[in-house]
Amino acid sequence: MPPITLAFISDNVNQLNTPALIEQFVIDNIGDGYILDGMQRLNTLRRAAEDDDFDQARPIYFSVVVAEKYDLILYRMITLNNGQKPMTVRHQIEMLTGNLMKRLISNHQLQNITVLSEKETENSSPRGSFRMVDVAGAYLAFLTNGPHNQNSRFIEEKLDEILVGKVMSSGILEEEVGFKEVIEQVDRLSSRQTPKDWLRNENNLIGFSLGYKDSFQHINALSPDQFSTQIEVFEASFQAINPSKVNVGKFRRELSRYFIESIAEDYKIEELTEKFFEMTVN
Structure with missing residues (x-):
């Protein structure tokens, strides 16, 4: 055997x-x-x-x-199981996300956020909590290095094959930071209500998880209050987009990613609005 x-x-x-x-x-x-x-x-x-x-x-x-890092275990799990279909990529990531959260909680590394499973929110939705499914979605984005990983037009089997390919070609093995560091920064910044509310949005969390790879040194040095100020700039600039003309979720994922990865630029509202215009003009 x-x-x-x-x-x-x-x-x-x-x-x-x-x-x-x-x-x-x-x-x-x-x-x-x-x-x-x-x-x-x-x-x-x-x-x-x-x-x-x-x-x-x-x-x-x-x-x-x-x-x-959990990322490396998950990479091996996905690549070893590719073609065997014991469980989907999304299921594997959801399982590892739950275990990662339990490990962080047991080590007292999360002070400002709570992450609840779907079962825990069946009868109530505690105010201010993160949803496990949203964290898992952000982890999937981190692993595939892309903000768009859901497509209801594809059957699950084909979508799973695409996700496996994206994970294998994402360069995750060479990343300087892991998703654990992403969650630790989410927790640190969530000591203030504005960042916490902003990061609880699934699309913003996906953008943050992706953008953090390129700006982790700057993000790590930002205080929660400084990050709050930056978020206000982002939201003011995002308001310039006509929601009736675009897929708001798609653009929020893409633009929040750009905003986080270029946060060191310290954009003013007018500058970031112009940048968003350039990115959405086509």
Whole structure:
């Protein structure tokens, strides 16, 4: 039987430099691991173990992947499962997004935002909370390096093939920052109400996640109050767009991405409005 591939996240990958350390790490963190490849084999083994003749002394072989970022695990998960159709790309990302949020919460790294699943918002929608589905949508945009990943005109199977291709060609393995850093900055900036309300919009969150890749050093240095001022400039400029003439969501994703990636330009309202005109004229 081919090895089963397990994956783990660790902030100290470089310290796992001997087989003994890796083995102990796997034992200590087995509850937080992911099965990248071999789920069907595990299910077969579970059923076989119920047989009285099952040889429990027979060894099982594992391949172990330890990465510093969820992005790399998700990339491996998507590429390994490509063509096998155990679950869609979107489903895989939603699952990893939930686990990433749990990890950040358990490590007390989120102080200003709460992220609720669809089930948690069935009966009520707590004011000021982020929706898990929106965060997952932003993660998908981050991985594909594109703001537009939904198309109801395509059947799910074909759309999934397109998304896999976009992830594989996005250059995610060479990115200097990961989506974890995006969420940490969203949380930091959300200590003020204006940025929090702005980032809770799914389209703005997608634009922020994409633009942050190019401007993370500048964003990291901005105070929440400074970011609030920049948002006011963006919104004033965006008001110049006639909503009856455009797909507002599409343009908000594209223009918020540009706004975030070029935030160091410190545009005035007139300057940014003119830039938006140039970007939407066709």
